[in-house]
Amino acid sequence: MYGQIVRDGLVNVTGIEDLGLTSPVLQRTSDAFFKEISPFLLHFGMFVPTIIGQCTPEQQAKWLPLAMDLKIIGTYAQTELGHGTFIRGLETTATYDASTEQFILKTPKLSSYKWWAGGLGKTANHCIVLAQLYTKGVCHGPHPFIVQIRDTETHMPLPGIKVGEIGPKLGFNTADNGFLGFEDFRIPRENLMMKNAQVTKDGTYVKVARHGKLTYGTMVFVRVMLVSDMAYCLAKAVTIAVRYSAVRRQSQPKPDQPEPQVLDYLTQQHKLFICISTAHAMKLTSTWLWNTFTGVLADMRDGNTDTLPELHALSSCLKAISTSDTSALIEQCRFACGGHGYMYSSNLPALYSFATATRTYEGDYTVLLLQTARFLVKSWEQMDEGKPLTPTLAYLEQSRNGSQVSWDDSPEGIVRGFDAVAAGRIGACVKSIRKHINNGMDYEDAWQMTTVQLVGAAEAHCRAVICRVYRDETARLTAGCSPGVKAVLDQLSTLYLLYWALERTGDLLRFSSLSERDIENLQARYEALLLKIRPNAVGLVDAFDFRDEVLMSTLGSYDGRVYERLMEEALKTPLNREPVSDSFHKYIKPMMQGKL
Ligand SMILES: CCCCCCCCCCCCCCCCCC(=O)SCCNC(=O)CCNC(=O)[C@H](O)C(C)(C)COP(=O)(O)OP(=O)(O)OC[C@H]1O[C@@H](n2cnc3c(N)ncnc32)[C@H](O)[C@@H]1OP(=O)(O)O
Numbered sequence: 001m002y003g004q005i006v007r008d009g010l011v012n013v014t015g016i017e018d019l020g021l022t023s024p025v026l027q028r029t030s031d032a033f034f035k036e037i038s039p040f041l042l043h044f045g046m047f048v049p050t051i052i053g054q055c056t057p058e059q060q061a062k063w064l065p066l067a068m069d070l071k072i073i074g075t076y077a078q079t080e081l082g083h084g085t086f087i088r089g090l091e092t093t094a095t096y097d098a099s100t101e102q103f104i105l106k107t108p109k110l111s112s113y114k115w116w117a118g119g120l121g122k123t124a125n126h127c128i129v130l131a132q133l134y135t136k137g138v139c140h141g142p143h144p145f146i147v148q149i150r151d152t153e154t155h156m157p158l159p160g161i162k163v164g165e166i167g168p169k170l171g172f173n174t175a176d177n178g179f180l181g182f183e184d185f186r187i188p189r190e191n192l193m194m195k196n197a198q199v200t201k202d203g204t205y206v207k208v209a210r211h212g213k214l215t216y217g218t219m220v221f222v223r224v225m226l227v228s229d230m231a232y233c234l235a236k237a238v239t240i241a242v243r244y245s246a247v248r249r250q251s252q253p254k255p256d257q258p259e260p261q262v263l264d265y266l267t268q269q270h271k272l273f274i275c276i277s278t279a280h281a282m283k284l285t286s287t288w289l290w291n292t293f294t295g296v297l298a299d300m301r302d303g304n305t306d307t308l309p310e311l312h313a314l315s316s317c318l319k320a321i322s323t324s325d326t327s328a329l330i331e332q333c334r335f336a337c338g339g340h341g342y343m344y345s346s347n348l349p350a351l352y353s354f355a356t357a358t359r360t361y362e363g364d365y366t367v368l369l370l371q372t373a374r375f376l377v378k379s380w381e382q383m384d385e386g387k388p389l390t391p392t393l394a395y396l397e398q399s400r401n402g403s404q405v406s407w408d409d410s411p412e413g414i415v416r417g418f419d420a421v422a423a424g425r426i427g428a429c430v431k432s433i434r435k436h437i438n439n440g441m442d443y444e445d446a447w448q449m450t451t452v453q454l455v456g457a458a459e460a461h462c463r464a465v466i467c468r469v470y471r472d473e474t475a476r477l478t479a480g481c482s483p484g485v486k487a488v489l490d491q492l493s494t495l496y497l498l499y500w501a502l503e504r505t506g507d508l509l510r511f512s513s514l515s516e517r518d519i520e521n522l523q524a525r526y527e528a529l530l531l532k533i534r535p536n537a538v539g540l541v542d543a544f545d546f547r548d549e550v551l552m553s554t555l556g557s558y559d560g561r562v563y564e565r566l567m568e569e570a571l572k573t574p575l576n577r578e579p580v581s582d583s584f585h586k587y588i589k590p591m592m593q594g595k596l
């Protein structure tokens with residue numbers, strides 16, 4: 001079975017699916033079991049995929065069965081105290097000693113300690129360590145090694161290993177994120193993960209990979225996975241908030257009428273329906289991205305890495321935007337639940353603290369958008385040289401003549417409007433870089449001076465991609481559906497377009513012929529659409545089909561017994577075990593009596 005899992009490329013996706021270990025499955029079962037973040041997340045999320053993606057078949061035959069059967073528990077230790085983003089700046093060294101055929105791992109200084117790896121603090125006994133590979137006195141950059149750090153019987157750290165937990169965080173507190181240092185710790189030569197680069201017994205370094213960045217493969221894989229994970233988290237949050245908003249009644253807008261469900265307020269619909277729509281947008285975009293990813297893997301199996309840069313650009317911006325939108329929208333769901341949304345038992349704080357971490361880990365938001373921007377600017381320059389554009393950038397063609405795009409308020413027209421914004425913003429960045437260079441700056445400084453605009457351009461590109469994919473995929477997938485389903489899903493994707501068009505009126509005024517009257521028109525359509533979606537809102541979140549055990553929310557359970565569940569949970573809190581707590585007799589009473 002394991003033989004089937006492993007093929008060329010970053011990860012053999014088919015094999016993972018055969019094992020039933022796709023992200024949603026893992027998430028759904030682990031959510032119900034663990035309730036919090038699992039300390040095994042990194043084992044399945046990065047340790048196993050890195051073995052699949054970075055090992056030779058012989059190495060996989062050794063490590064994969066052990067890892068899959070949980071005979072060993074692993075994690076992924078790349079980030080250090082001093083460096084996370086800048087991988088080439090990592091300081092841990094792995095120096096080859098040909099006399100013993102071993103690598104010597106060393107943590108030269110405090111800033112070189114591995115920091116953050118999930119499960120490292122208490123759970124893992126193995127880990128993948130990224131270290132600067134030295135052989136014959138030459139540094140070949142960061143490479144992945146498999147390292148045993150704890151005894152599998154006693155779980156004690158092995159001699160030469162300094163390991164521990166990093167302490168409380170905003171979230172992820174059950175993930176035992178850890179630190180790790182090495183004091184001349186020796187591992188066999190074979191523990192270098194040798195799919196992309198090898199060191200022979202005599203210490204000769206042999207580069208095998210067809211592309212310099214294949215060592216970063218697991219990160220690309222996880223970034224792709226995170227987009228669907230964000231759709232899943234947001235769907236959970238909005239299920240909670242919409243169900244609660246149907247139960248909650250507040251205020252009296254019209255005298256002599258009952259208090260309305262808060263879901264009937266247009267402002268509440270504005271907060272929540274974009275979350276339903278975005279969850280669908282992300283789910284469909286993530287499936288499309290997954291298909292792009294598997295296509296690139298297939299190309300790479302045929303020896304072609306030409307499509308990798310576009311995948312890197314896409315996975316970077318989609319990871320950045322999906323995690324950032326999801327954190328903001330989950331927080332919006334919490335606001336939509338008023339005070340009760342702040343209760344831990346609503347599950348919204350946990351969902352938020354999970355989502356906001358994803359904006360940072362696996363590549364910080366700004367850093368990843370700048371990676372995408374690099375690809376966008378390069379593509380623009382290639383277009384100027386008359387070279388062909390990649391499929392996701394075909395829209396740049398329309399900007400060639402520099403004329404403004406005429407505004408068309410049909411959904412397809414709005415998608416073209418977002419293309420025009422993206423093209424306009426990329427073009428503006430190229431112009432800015434060139435202006436700085438003409439004024440005597442070198443390229444790196446000109447780039448730096450343009451980075452605020454470059455982040456905006458990458459966001460605009462990503463938004464254009466999401467809008468197009470959402471629209472196209474909705475049309476494709478609903479082709480055979482009943483008219484009712486088709487109409488509702490069409491409303492949701494139209495809502496996404498109208499919402500973002502209204503958020504980006506400045507850009508659309510700049511790069512299309514949008515007028516003030518068009519904006520009024522968009523606003524009116526948007527408000528009318530909210531009212532149309534309202535009757536289906538609860539049905540739409542029920543359709544996400546979360547079991548109460550997975551949702552784990554006093555506010556969002558299917559039966560709507562919100563107040564009963566809040567009281568049940570309140571009564572469980574340890575502070576309610578005794579009617580009078582010890583602190584009254586020890587401190588409060590003496591204070592009241594002036595004895596303190
Ligand atoms: C059985 C399986 C079960 C499966 C379950 C699945 C479950 C899924 C969910 C799992 C959740 C796991 C939880 C994870 C917890 C967090 C883990 C971490 O954070 S871990 C820690 C995560 N840490 C991070 O994410 C650190 C973020 N930092 C980085 O990634 C890099 O340092 C960098 C990309 C920013 C720069 O790298 P640098 O080497 O300085 O590169 P330059 O900038 O100088 O660019 C040079 C050229 O390279 C190009 N290129 C670059 N990358 C790639 C690529 N990947 N590819 C292709 N190309 C790439 C670039 O475009 C450029 O091209 P050109 O223009 O010359 O043509």
Ligand SMILES: Cc1cc2nc3c(=O)[nH]c(=O)nc-3n(C[C@H](O)[C@H](O)[C@H](O)COP(=O)(O)OP(=O)(O)OC[C@H]3O[C@@H](n4cnc5c(N)ncnc54)[C@H](O)[C@@H]3O)c2cc1C
Pocket residue numbers: 042076077078079082083084085086115116117118172177357360361362363364365366367370
């Ligand atoms: C919950 C959690 C779990 C994690 N799990 C793991 C794990 O299992 N394994 C692991 O190896 N790591 C893990 N990490 C580490 C994570 O991958 C890094 O924190 C992340 O990649 C960001 O890097 P950094 O912390 O160095 O941020 P920094 O790069 O120091 O970022 C600080 C600021 O500087 C900015 N910045 C940095 N570089 C640039 C640039 N070139 N241009 C413009 N701005 C820049 C950033 O945008 C940010 O605003 C985890 C982190 C968290 C929060």
